[in-house]
Amino acid sequence: MISTMLVFGAAIFVIGLVGFLTRGSLILMVLALETMLAGVIINLVAFSNFHNNYQGQVWAIMILTVAACEAAIALALIVSLYRRKPSLDAHEWAQLGESAVPPLEPVSLEVPAAPPPLPTLTPAGLDPLVDPQPLQVSDALAASTAPDAKHSQGAADV
Amino acid sequence: MTALSVCVAQVTAAGQAAQVWPRAAVIAAVVAVAATGYWALQAGVLRSRALVLAGIGLLGGVGVVVVVRSPGGLEHRLLEALSFVAITGALAFVVLRGPVGAALGFAIAVLAMCGSFFLQGASFLGAATMIVYAGATIIIFLFVLMFAQRSRLQPVDLRLVRPAAAAIIGAVVLAAVVFIVTAPGVFAESPDEAYRSLSRELNPSSYERVVGLGRAMLTDYLLTVELAGALLLVATVGAIAIAQRTADSSETSS
Numbered sequence A: 001m002i003s004t005m006l007v008f009g010a011a012i013f014v015i016g017l018v019g020f021l022t023r024g025s026l027i028l029m030v031l032a033l034e035t036m037l038a039g040v041i042i043n044l045v046a047f048s049n050f051h052n053n054y055q056g057q058v059w060a061i062m063i064l065t066v067a068a069c070e071a072a073i074a075l076a077l078i079v080s081l082y083r084r085k086p087s088l089d090a091h092e093w094a095q096l097g098e099s100a101v102p103p104l105e106p107v108s109l110e111v112p113a114a115p116p117p118l119p120t121l122t123p124a125g126l127d128p129l130v131d132p133q134p135l136q137v138s139d140a141l142a143a144s145t146a147p148d149a150k151h152s153q154g155a156a157d158v
Numbered sequence B: 001m002t003a004l005s006v007c008v009a010q011v012t013a014a015g016q017a018a019q020v021w022p023r024a025a026v027i028a029a030v031v032a033v034a035a036t037g038y039w040a041l042q043a044g045v046l047r048s049r050a051l052v053l054a055g056i057g058l059l060g061g062v063g064v065v066v067v068v069r070s071p072g073g074l075e076h077r078l079l080e081a082l083s084f085v086a087i088t089g090a091l092a093f094v095v096l097r098g099p100v101g102a103a104l105g106f107a108i109a110v111l112a113m114c115g116s117f118f119l120q121g122a123s124f125l126g127a128a129t130m131i132v133y134a135g136a137t138i139i140i141f142l143f144v145l146m147f148a149q150r151s152r153l154q155p156v157d158l159r160l161v162r163p164a165a166a167a168i169i170g171a172v173v174l175a176a177v178v179f180i181v182t183a184p185g186v187f188a189e190s191p192d193e194a195y196r197s198l199s200r201e202l203n204p205s206s207y208e209r210v211v212g213l214g215r216a217m218l219t220d221y222l223l224t225v226e227l228a229g230a231l232l233l234v235a236t237v238g239a240i241a242i243a244q245r246t247a248d249s250s251e252t253s254s
Helices: A002-022 A026-051 A055-084 A139-145 A149-155 B002-018 B021-042 B049-068 B074-095 B099-119 B123-148 B163-181 B206-219 B222-243 B247-252
Strands: none
Touching: A002 A026, A002 B074, A002 B099, A002 B163, A026 A055, A026 B074, A026 B099, A026 B123, A055 B123, A055 B206, A055 B222, B021 B049, B021 B074, B021 B163, B049 B074, B074 B099, B099 B123, B123 B206, B206 B222
C-alpha cells in the first residue's frame, strides 16, 4: 500500500531531521541532510508507483543530482574549515571572530558640520595673472636655439 | 484566543464526526513512546544495557508482527521488512556516537531504501541511488572522516545539542504526517488495487521500464535534465575552487 511507503518515508525524514538537530559534528550534520533527502525520494518513488507514470522517478533523479552536488560543496567547505582549525565541531564556528585579532574600536558615526580646513602651501613667486612678466630666455638657451653653428657657415651662402 | 478556541471546537466536532480519535490516539501513543525512548537514551537517563536491548527487541518484534500480519503478498511483506531495516539503520545513524558507525548505519538505510525501489519497479532509480548515494556520497564522507577524525571520540561526538527539543519536534512532525497519510479515504483505491503486484507493468519487463524512463527524461523532462547537468558542472567547479589551497591562505594558517 502506498500509505505504508509514505509512513516509511516520513519516518526516515524525521529521523534525519532529529539527527541534524542533535548532532554537533559537521560531517554527521551533512549526512543527516542526506537522510532527509532520502526520505523525500522514498515518497516520490511511492507516488510514481501509485500513479503509474515516470514523474516521481524523474524528480527523484534530479534530487539525487542535487544531493550529490550539495554533498560535494559541503565537504569542500568542511575541508577548508578544517584547514583553519583542526576541529569538526560546528560550534567552534558559531562565533566568527578570531581570538588573535584585537577587537575593533567603536567608530564615531557623527558627521562634522563643516569640512576640516585643508592644508595650504604659501604661494611662491608672482601670480602670473596679477603681475605678468615677459618671457625671459636665458643666454645659453638663446644661443642653442639660434640658427645652428653647423649651418652658420652655409647660412651666408643661403 | 477566540480563534484558537474556534479551531479546537471545529477539530473536535470533525473528529467526533469522522471517528478519528482512536487512530489519532494510537499514532500519538506510538510516536510518544518512540520519542521518549530516544530522548531517554540520548540524555543519559536510560543507562541500563538490558533495557536498551529490550527496546531493540521490541522494535524488531514490532517489525516482525507488521510483516507477518500484512495483508499483502510476498512483495509487500518484503517491502515492509526492508522499510524496517532502513528505519533501524537510520536510528543507528542518529544514536551511535562514533562517526564511522553512524555512517555505516546510514549506508544500511540507503541500501534498504534501494531494495524498496527495486521492489516498486523503479529499477534504474534503485541502481542509480545505490551508485550515487551508497557508492559515491558515503565514500566521500568516509574519506573526509578518515582525513579529519581523530582515533578517539572527541567531545563534539559525545555531546548532544538539545535532544529533548529535537525529540519533541520530530514526534510532532511524524505524528502529523502519519495521521494524515493513514486516513481511510485519502488514496482512493480498493484493497485489490492497494495490494496489487508491485512489479506490474509500467512496461512488461525491467528493460522496457528503464527504456520508458529514459524516453521520458529526454522528451518530457529535457529541460530538467539539462539544468541538472548545468548544476553538476557548477558544483564541480565550485568544489574545486573552494577546496584549493591558495598561496595566501596557506601562509596565514597556523
